[in-house]
Amino acid sequence: MILTLTYAKVCTTSLHHLLTERFPGDVFRSHGLEPWILDPLERFAAAVTADTSGLRGSFDNGPIRERLAHARATGETITIISGVRDPVSRSLSVAMQNLEAAFADCVSPSVQASAEAIATRVADLWLRETTNGDPVRTFLEKMIRAPFEWFEQELAGPFGFDLREQAFDTVQGYSIQSRDNVRLLLFRHERAPAAIEKGLTELFPGMDFVLPHDNTGEDKPSGGIYRALRQCFRLPRATLEAIYAHPDVRPYFGEDEITAAIERWAEPAPQSAWVMPPPPAAPRQTFAATVFIPLRNHAQWVGAQIDSLLAQWRPDVELVLVDDGSQDGSLAAALDRLGGRPEVMATVMRNSTALGHGMLPAVLGLSRAPVIIQADSDDIALPGRLDTIIGHFAADPDCRLVTSNAVLLSETGISIGVLDPHAADARLDDPVALPDLQHNSYWLGASSAFHRSVIEAFPPLDPELCAYGLDLLTGFRAILLGSQHYLAQPLVGWRQHARNSHRVIGTFDATPASKEHLAAIAFMTRAQRLRDLAWLQAQSQIAPERAARIDARWRADHSAQADEWIRLRNRLTGTHAAPNPLDSRASEGAAHVPAVPPILTLTRGFEWSAAQLDPALSRWSGTYGGDSRMLWISRQTAITLRIPEPDAEALVLTLAGIPYVDRQSVFLSLDFAPPMEITLVAGESRRVTVPIVQRRDPAGGLMTLMIRAPEAVRPCNLDPANPDQRMLGVALFAMQVI
Structure with a gap:
């Protein structure tokens, strides 16, 4: 059997075309056989809405595994053909090859703008390595940086080839190794087609090979973007030096080639007499958490919140602050506090009009961390909040939400009591039991810190169907995906004032209108929970048996809340009782309006x-x-x-x-x-x-x-x-x- 096993965009299509014509029925191809790339691919495909069928088809390994097992058992000769390519050039080709599946959001009507957006994304994937479990980011990093792992994972481990021990022939552009009944032709893309044709002739004496030129990026409809991308893409020189020094890259290129490649892709030197100090050898910044401050008309309080956070700041934490249409100078007050802390990695954005939880997709787009720590602009973070939250997420990979108790503060910041004096620490992971706990104090939004999947694993909320109450959803979403930790230790100071969102909607108002409004909100959130569950089912992200048990319990909770809301609604509108037949007004010829049957x-x-x-x-x-x-x-x-x-x-x-x-x-x-x-x-x-x-x-x-x-x-x-x-x-x- 013949297996073309490459890490993508190294003449794979042309090779397959050539070999299937010469050896019909014996030729297979794949971009990876092992879990290091297959597992991230499956998680990526489950997390995105784009069509990934073409991408996944490149890793369709079922027939390959069967034939490999048979060949190894019978002693049949297995010929593996694999390629090496300049890692930076390859990363650009891979991005274009997977444009629709992984980089579609970078494409705009302008060719140049599209190229620059893709260049920025690919550069970031080289520069910054994340360990946060984000399935999209993890897979894209694996795909872009494949040369750093591919040879060890795909050739050395499974087939026993020691590629570092045998010197690669950089002049001819190919080398051949054999081990037991497996032989490997390893060629360089930059020496094709000559290297491939000579190597195949050596493997198959007496046969001539002419490699076709298929699947060229510049010949595709996106060829203009690809050409512009190659022109605009740049990386820091120190990053390039680290890339080309890697032990799975350097052996395949001569010193002059490496020097030329670094010059080709390096950012230009500063045009001034001042010399910029070199960046670190591995300029990849990772963040354990993003602190998110939603800010709206809290100029008098936001400074205290920022001060409380900066007092416990960590270098692996970044800040995203969004001013949601404030009209009282809130943004200026926040920037004044941040002005004295240049080391804090902060992104500040302002919405011209208030978006509420509609701003979350933008916040996640700005965040570079797996965990989002909510810090309401009118509250404060009690000492140790950041360390405690980050520690809980690190200790439990299944954790998707951390909430805590709180100390109540007056408007002027005076402590006026603890929110819940009775609750103990809890780990919540049973969605069926969760409706019975929803009236506990486990879901204080002001204390929330959630894994970004709590938002990204679901479609954006429809504000007409669920206009308020994200904190009423995050617990249920978290437990669908993993678990929630509730900490009895207060980690926030929760400021009590007339403009608290829960007061604005009438939480403590005993009027019929307020009761009905709160019941409607509860009804909306329960309906959204069912939509969330249905979405995960549709995406095959939850076992059918588990989904059925959850669905039954949540529907019962939804129905009970519907009853409560309907009763309150009818009391409010005065339509809860049938007309009194003795009331003469009921028979004075008023037109009958038919009721709407159950929908x-x-x-x-x-x-x-x-x-x-x-x-x-x-x-x-x-x-x-x-x-x-x-x-x-x-x-x-x-x-x-x-x-x-x-x-x-x-x-x-x-x-x-x-x-x-x-x-x-x-x-x-x-x-x-x-x-x-x-x-x-x-x-x-x-x-x-x-x-x-x-x-x-x-x-x-x-x-x-x-x-x-x-x-x-x-x-x-x-x-x-x-x-x-x-x-x-x-x-x-x-x-x-x-």
């Missing part, structure tokens, strides 16, 4: 049976319930459903025809789209997919399902002895959104 919310990942549909749908005109196996639809019905996910594609119905007609036509549509006609056969059920082709209510997700069965019959009309007087058109067994 069922359907989310993906859950199939509703007839028994589950019955309580809601049987209240709609033209639908008969009462049978645990099915709902009967009359000649026609119109049912309003709520399908909130905007990217839902269709509604799947499980239907059966009436037993009195061998074959019948049924017409189905959603939101009054042109109806689709299906044929039902008596005695057989059928799953029917009704596409969602239009939405009249995209924000609320309400959709009208129309079912029309023109051949409906009344059983009593066919058989006078049959007491069933219903008009029966079609049987409905189940519904599911896809």
